[in-house]
Amino acid sequence: MEKLQVLSLYADFRKDLNYIEKQLEQSVQSASPIIRQASLHLLRAGGKRIRPIFVILAAEFGRYSLEDVSKVAVSLELIHMASLVHDDVIDDSDMRRGLKTVKAKWDNRIAMYTGDYIFSRALLSIGEIEIPAAHQLLAKTMLEICHGEIIQIDQQREINQTFRDYLRRIKRKTALLLSSSCELGALVSGADAEVVRKLSRFGYYAGMSFQIIDDILDITSTDQELGKPAGSDLLNGHITLPILYIKDDPIFTPYLVRAFEGTLTELEREEMLTFIRHSDAIQKATVVSDLYLQKALDEISSLPNMPAKKALERIAEFIGQRNY
Amino acid sequence: MERENINCYIDNYIGELRHAVRQPILERDVGDVNVDKAKVFFLLLPLLNGERWTDSTHAASIAVGAVHIAFDAHDTIHHQDATSTLQQLTVLSGDYFSGVHYKILAALPDIYFVRTLSTTIGQINELKTNFYKNSPRDVQELLETVESIEANCISDFLYTYGFSEYVPLASTALSMIAFDSAMDQAAKRKLPDILDWTLHQHDIERVQSSLKRKLEKMIAEADFITPLLQEEIRGMTTPLLGKMI
Numbered sequence: 021m022e023k024l025q026v027l028s029l030y031a032d033f034r035k036d037l038n039y040i041e042k043q044l045e046q047s048v049q050s051a052s053p054i055i056r057q058a059s060l061h062l063l064r065a066g067g068k069r070i071r072p073i074f075v076i077l078a079a080e081f082g083r084y085s086l087e088d089v090s091k092v093a094v095s096l097e098l099i100h101m102a103s104l105v106h107d108d109v110i111d112d113s114d115m116r117r118g119l120k121t122v123k124a125k126w127d128n129r130i131a132m133y134t135g136d137y138i139f140s141r142a143l144l145s146i147g148e149i150e151i152p153a154a155h156q157l158l159a160k161t162m163l164e165i166c167h168g169e170i171i172q173i174d175q176q177r178e179i180n181q182t183f184r185d186y187l188r189r190i191k192r193k194t195a196l197l198l199s200s201s202c203e204l205g206a207l208v209s210g211a212d213a214e215v216v217r218k219l220s221r222f223g224y225y226a227g228m229s230f231q232i233i234d235d236i237l238d239i240t241s242t243d244q245e246l247g248k249p250a251g252s253d254l255l256n257g258h259i260t261l262p263i264l265y266i267k268d269d270p271i272f273t274p275y276l277v278r279a280f281e282g283t284l285t286e287l288e289r290e291e292m293l294t295f296i297r298h299s300d301a302i303q304k305a306t307v308v309s310d311l312y313l314q315k316a317l318d319e320i321s322s323l324p325n326m327p328a329k330k331a332l333e334r335i336a337e338f339i340g341q342r343n344y
Numbered sequence: 345m346e347r348e349n350i351n352c353y354i355d356n357y358i359g360e361l362r363h364a365v366r367q368p369i370l371e372r373d374v375g376d377v378n379v380d381k382a383k384v385f386f387l388l389l390p391l392l393n394g395e396r397w398t399d400s401t402h403a404a405s406i407a408v409g410a411v412h413i414a415f416d417a418h419d420t421i422h423h424q425d426a427t428s429t430l431q432q433l434t435v436l437s438g439d440y441f442s443g444v445h446y447k448i449l450a451a452l453p454d455i456y457f458v459r460t461l462s463t464t465i466g467q468i469n470e471l472k473t474n475f476y477k478n479s480p481r482d483v484q485e486l487l488e489t490v491e492s493i494e495a496n497c498i499s500d501f502l503y504t505y506g507f508s509e510y511v512p513l514a515s516t517a518l519s520m521i522a523f524d525s526a527m528d529q530a531a532k533r534k535l536p537d538i539l540d541w542t543l544h545q546h547d548i549e550r551v552q553s554s555l556k557r558k559l560e561k562m563i564a565e566a567d568f569i570t571p572l573l574q575e576e577i578r579g580m581t582t583p584l585l586g587k588m589i
Contacts, residue, residue: 050466050470051467051470052469052470052471052473054473055473103439106435106439109421109435110432110435110436112425112426127424128421128422128423128424128425128426129421129423129476130473130476130477132418132421132435133418133469133470133473133476134469135439136414136438136442136465136469137466137469137470137473139439139465140462140463140465140466140469141462143459143462144459144462144463144466147455147458147459147462148459149455152450152455155446155449155450155453155455156450156451156453158446158450159443159450159451160447162443162446162447163443163444163447165443166436166439166440166443167367167440169436169439170367170369170433170436170437170440173369173429173432173433174369
């Protein structure tokens with residue numbers, strides 16, 4: 021049902037998205053059969069394609085060229101994909117979106133080479149765009165993403181984290197790439213500087229909300245809905261926003277400690293998830309997500325009324341309500 | 345240029361590269377980045393030989409260095425278990441170094457070289473994957489693959505920045521050094537994964553012998569390179585040339 025909702029959100033831009041999807045497949049047609057299979061395996065596992073759609077919609081505010089938009093969108097989605105392949109190595113994850121991860125289907129080494137290959141294809145795609153500012157922005161974003169992941173490992177299994185630590189981490193992990201998706205879409209279409217700034221901030225706030233909802237869903241969804249074990253963030257030693265709200269509860273703390281030690285039994289995992297779901301942590305985290313969404317909507321409120329603006333608003337609303 | 349100066353240039357380059365990729369957590373938990381001095385030597389060969397070397401050329405050479413240390417980091421990831429903090433950070437260090445290479449080229453900006461280098465990086469990962477899963481069919485394939493993996497990014501740099509006459513020499517010497525390292529590792533029964541082929545040792549020795557002849561001829565014909573640098577190249581490959589093959 022939700023997947024149908026997201027498809028309907030994209031309906032007006034389906035033709036261009038289909039074109040980008042084809043370009044994505046084309047871009048990973050590797051001469052190496054294993055890399056080709058691994059890349060297509062990941063590509064066909066799907067995803068919301070929120071980065072490409074943000075590029076498309078932001079580019080609508082300038083002189084839209086599908087060719088340029090496609091190069092940027094392909095690049096951003098490939099960067100996202102490459103980071104997922106490497107993240108699965110780091111987290112030792114066997115399942116993603118209900119399918120085996122590249123590292124589980126092949127092994128870590130193949131996942132490393134596949135991720136690096138996909139990353140190189142991302143740069144090749146955006147390398148067709150001769151706008152230095154676009155490259156400088158993307159390079160900066162990529163380094164910030166890495167920096168965020170390095171900090172995440174550094175803070176792994178660290179119970180005494182703050183709200184600010186969490187917000188900084190999700191900014192780098194998710195919000196910056198969504199912000200850059202909007203900014204790059206607007207940049208390559210030559211939109212006004214002020215429009216570029218507003219769209220960039222929209223992407224940033226929407227991205228913050230998107231990640232908070234993702235972190236909530238990691239707790240409230242079933243294993244089947246997630247395509248991986250619910251509570252994976254905790255099992256991997258990552259403190260997310262709902263956990264920040266509940267971590268000092270004396271009933272919850274022992275679960276947290278055991279999750280971080282890797283000694284949590286399956287039954288305890290279920291008990292822990294039930295406990296969080298029945299606490300007010302989820303609601304409190306949702307309130308923060310809604311605040312970010314409102315900021316995102318405020319940013320674009322002054323932009324010209326056009327179908328792309330409506331679509332951005334609908335996507336922002338979807339982000340807040342999604343349950344997968 | 346004196347030998348001391350050559351070392352000084354190489355050490356300065358390594359210092360600059362380490363500075364460019366510096367990240368406090370990586371530095372604390374993973375340690376200093378290992379930089380292959382032979383690769384640096386061939387990357388800087390035109391500079392050492394007195395060619396015009398602009399700031400942009402130098403920045404691009406640092407970007408190529410970042411690509412190589414990214415490769416090296418990812419080559420050390422264990423095929424089954426990368427769950428230790430050190431391995432996790434090593435995965436991310438490779439990604440980070442890769443990002444640094446792009447940042448440097450974007451700042452120049454040299455978008456043409458971004459494209460060129462990205463094409464080569466993609467091909468190298470394809471070759472590594474094929475090599476990792478399948479042994480090379482013959483010695484020729486082995487030779488071409490090692491040459492591509494070891495030298496193609498450096499060759500791209502030399503071509504792009506107007507030093508194409510250095511490419512054959514750099515390419516051949518780097519392949520030779522890689523073979524030398526493989527032989528040493530094989531002797532210690534510790535082949536690095538990238539050279540974890542099942543060919544017999546005598547096949548590798550045949551390649552070495554052919555490379556040796558090729559390199560000697562190239563050095564003799566490379567009259568555009570100072571005698572000292574010619575001597576250095578011989579010296580770098582001496583462990584091979586000195587061996588009974």
